[in-house]
Structures are given as C-alpha cells and as structure tokens.
Amino acid sequence: MLTKDQIAQRIAKEVKDGQYINLGIGIPTLVANYIPENLDVVLQSENGLLGIGPFPTEDKVDPDLINAGKQTITMTKGSVLFSSAESFAMIRGGHVQLTILGAMEVSENGDISNWKIPGKMVKGMGGAMDLVASAERIIVAMQHCSKDGQSKLLKSCTLPITGIRCVDMIVSDLAVLEVLPEGGFKLLERAPGISVEEIQAKTEGKLIVEGEIPEMNFAS
Amino acid sequence: MLTKDQIAQRIAKEVKDGQYINLGIGIPTLVANYIPENLDVVLQSENGLLGIGPFPTEDKVDPDLINAGKQTITMTKGSVLFSSAESFAMIRGGHVQLTILGAMEVSENGDISNWKIPGKMVKGMGGAMDLVASAERIIVAMQHCSKDGQSKLLKSCTLPITGIRCVDMIVSDLAVLEVLPEGGFKLLERAPGISVEEIQAKTEGKLIVEGEIPEMNFAS
Amino acid sequence: MINKTVKNAQEAVQDVFSNAVLMFGGFGLSGIPENSIQALLGMDINGLTCISNNAGVDDFGIGLMLQKRMVKKMISSYVGENAEFERQLLSGELEVELIPQGTLAERVRAGGAGIPAFFTPAGVGTEVAEGKELREFDDKLYLLERWLKADFAFVKAWKGDTAGNLIYKGTARNFNPMMAAAGKITIAEVEELVPAGELDPNQIHTPGIYVQRIFQGKDYEKRIEQRTVRK
C-alpha cells in the first residue's frame, strides 16, 4: 500500500508542463513536493494567488500571505494576487487546467463526495464544489477503503455529493484508475505488491481490467 | 429660450454635495462647467474613470486618458481607473447616483428615446441603456421641440426606446419639468420670457400646472 | 474629492442595528476587519445575519460575536474552526447557510454589480441545488443563484485614502473588494490612511465610490491560523 507521500508522488507524474493547477488540502498539497523541476507549472490558491512558493522561513512569515489551508506561504517569481471573485472566475471559466483533491467516496460514473458526513459537524464545502464543477481534469487522491475495510470506490456515492460526473482519475493507496466517460473504474496501475484480485475485492463499483496491469513505477 | 449653456447651468443646480455623477455627451458635458466649487462631487467616465478633471493643456494631452466622448481629459486628485466591466458594475449596481443625458424624446411616463432614428444610420446605444436602467436619478437635457416645431415631450415615444419609466426630470430650452411616478410632466419653472401657455402648446404629453410657475433663476 | 473619513471604529459602526445583514471581508483570519468587529462587540445589538467566508475562531474574529450571541445566522462556505459555533449550531441557537466559495464570491459580486441572478455550475447534482432552477447551456447544467447584499459591509485594506479608495495586501484581499461594493453602507478600515491623491489611480483595488466611511485602524493582531515554516 502506498503512503500518502507515495500517492502524492504518483499524482505528480500526471502534471504536464505549462499547467495551472489547484491543489486541495491534505495529500494534494504534498504533490507540490514531487513536481519535476524541469516542468514550468503554476499553483493556484483559491483565496487569491497564482504562483504558490514554498513555505516561508521563520523570518519571512507574513500573516497577509496564506494558502487555502490557511498556512503561511511564499510567492514565486511572476506570481499574481487577486480577489476571491477573480479566483473563482478563473476556476469556473476553466482556466485552471488541473485540480487535485481528496475524496471520501467516488462513484463509477465519476461523482465525488468529500464535504459532509451525516451525523458529524458540517464544516462546509469551501471551494470544492466550484473546483469539481469546472476543472478540465480532476485527479482524486484517496484511500481505497475505509478503516473498517469498506470500499470507497462505489457504484454510487452514499455520502452527500460534491459534484457529479467530474472525476477523471483516482490515485489510491492501492491503484491508479481512470474513470471512464461511459462509467467504470479502468485499472491502470497497481501499487507495488498489490494484486489485481485484491483491488477487485476492494472496489465495489465496476472495475475494468484489460490485459496486464503494471506495477507503479516511482522512478521518473 | 435657454441656450445650451443655460440648460447646463440650470441642471447644475440639481447637483448635490457628495454625488457621483455620469454626464452624457453634448449639453450634459457642459454641466461640469457650472457645478459650484464648494460642492464635492465626482464625475464618472463610463470607459473607466472616477474623477474626470478639466481638459488638458496642450503639453498634458495623453492618448491613454480619454472620456466617453473620446475627448482627451485629465484626472482629479483621488481619482481611480478601472475596466469597463467594473465601470458598468458601478452603474448597474446603483452606485452612480445621478445621470445627466440628452434625449430625442421623452414620454409622460418617463420613457426615453435617444439612440436611434429610423432611416438614419444607427450608430449604437453605447452605454445609454445601462445608464438609464440603473441610475437613482436621471435628468434629461433636451430641446422642447424639433426644428419643425413638433413637441418632443410626448404621450408616448415614437422613436425606438432607450429605457422605460426612468426619467426623473427634464430641463429643456423652455422649462424645467418633473416626470411624476404616476405619469405626467409637472411644470416646475419657465425659461425667462416663456409663458405657461407656450409651454402647454409645445408639450404633447400631459402637462401638470399647479399654482404660479416661477421663472428660472440663474443666480445661484 | 468627497471625504469619507470618520474618527474611529466606534463612530463608523454606531448605526448598525439589531437584525441587520452584515458582510465581513477576510479568508480565515486574514484580511478581517479587526477594528470594526471589536467596535461591534461593544454594542447592544443581536439577531445579526453575517455573510463571511468563515466564522472566525473561538477567541478571534466573528467567533467573538458568536460568543456574545449577537449572531442569528451565518452565511459562509467553511466554518470548521470554531467550537462555540458548533455548539450553537447543534443546539439550534444558530442558523447556518453553507454556500460554495466561488458561488459566495460571485453572489456578493453580483450584489454590488446590479446582477440579480446568474447561472453557475457549482453545486449541480448536490444538495446545494435543492429548490433552485436548473438549466442547460451548451450541453452543461447550471444553477440559478441570486445576488447577496448587506445593510453594512465591513472591509479591511492595507492602504486607503480619504476618498475611500482602497489597496489590499497579499491574499488579505480575498472577499473584501466584492463586499465593499455590496454594502448599502460600506465601512473600510485601513492600516494606513492617506490624503486623496496620494495613491496611484491605476493601482487601486476598490474605487472609493463603494465606500461610505473609512478610518485608520489600530493595534492589528493579524493572527495566523496555521503558521507553517520550512527550515
């Protein structure tokens, strides 16, 4: 099974040169650490920044410069600041090409649930509904199963929905899967040491397995 | 009969301290010359400026600084530049309190026609439809009659409409009139030497005359 | 230029009334109108509807207004940092309306811009869509969303001038510009207030036309929620 960092590392391989990218809170934030240095990409923070840099050194901490997770950050060269309306105009207008975010459940037709668990305090959807409704390409970082072993890759989501028919790819601790436009999780890669059978057993939704499924390769 | 400058001068008396004002092309532009110096008002140019100053001296002409009539201008202290979208957000949102513009016809219920004459080349409505649909208060500067003596203050407009039920006040070469919410032109003032009878004869729409109608007073 | 200056926060907020609809700029605790919130805390008002992306934390920002039971309803996109908030919500003392962050930003922008309603894809197929008009444009589904306006909008800027023109700093800009335009009365507090004419007209983020009152703020704490540093 992949660690959180390995999930992030695998997702980073999907990043293409010249992309504008929004990284969600949690594992997606870690993706930034694995984007190859030869790629020119720009990270968007939906609270109003294009060009997120590394976390600041202690002496450079600025309360007026935070990311969407409220962490203190820095700016890269060529970055630009703007309002929340402009930020979501960018997102809604499809200018942010890649969104990477976490999920609690994904259905075989690409629905995603990641904002609300009935019975638990509802904290709100933040920008997730806007992001999943608009991005050209959406990659989900998630655990394949819940702690008690229940699959989170489902026929249909059981939790309240964040967006419908929007997820393009999933990188879980067990596998890399493409969500097909016509429905179904197409298995692309296995985590090292994980068998197709195990992935099949742990995927409630329709799993599509065609030919030999390679193990993930972390050498870039 | 009032000259164009006198119409502008009379309209200037309607300006209140602290107002943000949009002045249309033609007579309305002249109003700026008559606003009392003790009033703090801000003139908006819908192509993207709050704080229109006087025309520039020859050495200060800047092609990147024009008004909505495409004339070279200057900026006052405290002015601000913005995009056309922001400019009309301001107008549409009701933040520009007073709009002064010209008209070819006004009807007794406050409809205005000022953008198109059938049979003539149509130049377009520019920002007029946005302005009349949104301003808190709209004052029209116009000639009371056409060159061949036809009234332009009508029961209903004969020319294509720019906006409906929007004109609050008219200053013509003959009179100052309020357009009542329930319909009708209420005569407020006569131009010097012009009788109520003449105004009545030259007003096709419903004219409301109550009590003695004073002559305009140009002493401020 | 029209002078919008008032003496201080107390003077700026004095006519805020019970059951008013208020907007507060800020994202998390960044760019919040600290001085205005402090002044509101000193007033005997309640039943307020507060529109703000977040609800502060227990002991700072709007969280302090919750502690004082001044707030009837929060309209936000994310409210997760606040134990008292949770308590009041679960006990039914507090009403909350959760709105996708981009929809919140655009609804406020629409309020200032005179757009009573617009279509957005965010929330289609979710509980956010319940009771809302759904329409297809160019093969994609959208929801109809309404504008948001406020009786009073409280914004915080870095620099401002006496004409009400504002410049924000860093990501503290966030919701402030749209809220400035969506308030019937907009109250701006700034770290540095300068005479009209000292700010570059080409670099102003909020035109003064939107601002009714401005004052020089003081004692900014600018609390950081997630201080994150590298070695």
Place this chain on the structure above:
Amino acid sequence: MINKTVKNAQEAVQDVFSNAVLMFGGFGLSGIPENSIQALLGMDINGLTCISNNAGVDDFGIGLMLQKRMVKKMISSYVGENAEFERQLLSGELEVELIPQGTLAERVRAGGAGIPAFFTPAGVGTEVAEGKELREFDDKLYLLERWLKADFAFVKAWKGDTAGNLIYKGTARNFNPMMAAAGKITIAEVEELVPAGELDPNQIHTPGIYVQRIFQGKDYEKRIEQRTVRK
C-alpha cells in the same frame, strides 16, 4: 513561471483562421491592439466576427479590416465613426449586432468567468429585449443575457511580463481585461515586456493565466479621436 513570449505580432496571430470569432480590446482608438491588427491585415482570411466596443475609424483600427472586407459581422455598442462601415452595412455586406455597452462588458466578463447567462436591467422595454427572457426580481424587470467568448482575443497593455501578467495604463484598460479572460487563445501586446518577477504581484490587472501569447509591440501610433485642450 510559464513563458508565453512570442517573437512578434506575425508569429502571435499566424493561426487565426477565416470565420473565427475575434475580440479586440479598446474604447474608441484608445487601448486597441495596434500591432495585432496590423499583422491580421497581412493575412488572407475573411468572414471574421469581431467583438469590439467600437469599429475603429476608416483608416485606423478595425476600420482597416473592414476596408479589406475581412469582417462578416461586428458585435459592438457604438460604431458611429466610420464611413466604410456605414457603406458596407447599408449594402448588406456587413452584419452588425448592437449591444448596450455595460451588457457587452458583462457578457464578455461572463465568458471568461464561466457564467453562461445572467440577468441585467439594461434594455428592458427596448428592441434589445426582443426574443430574450424577461424576469422580475425584487420588483424590477431584467433580461437574461448570454456569455460571449472568442476563438482569439487581442488585447493591448502598457506593461507585461513573460508569464503573461499585464498592467494597463489610464483609460486604455477599458475592455482589455475581460477580453483577455474570454479568449480561447489570448494574444497580448505590450509597450514594455519585462521578465517574470519584475511586476509587483499586487498591481497586476490581468493575471497571466488568461494569456497564451505575449509580445513586445512597436511603433504605437495611439491616434487621438477628439483632441480637446484648454488654453
């Protein structure tokens, strides 16, 4: 940062095709993309739909494209300064769609912002309203208007950097920022092109994300339509 620089106008516009929908920033002749227009004039294309607040004058700006019969349709708010325009319109060679200026600005803004439709009061009760949905909100009538997008948007800025970030000057900003966001391919020409990192991130009017190509323009004429001076 992603580098958007191209060598010149010719390289920037080379893939513009016949019957494409184009947007041009500018108000009158102020802030128009002079270099891009010049480069387009050298191409063998026609049937273009041009979205621009105005249509230039006979011998400058989009007027030159009209002279060359490259334009099939103009979408504008005001087109009154152009005799060739008038001739082509009256002869039926040219189609024109007139849109209230604020509605034009907002429709373009909506195109960039992913808002397929919105309600506006401008044009209610006029011929602009024909065939459009009319709806009442809070006792006032509004029209439903659709977004506008373009295959190529041409904008002109004062300063720009290699990442595509733009700063405009004076009232030459006008329609440029919204059009930059509404083009599938946005081509920016600037008076001064600097390396990414040299512009203050807090003072940028158009974020580079909207710009696909940028080049250093040259020989700006900046013609003035109404030179008006005082003694």
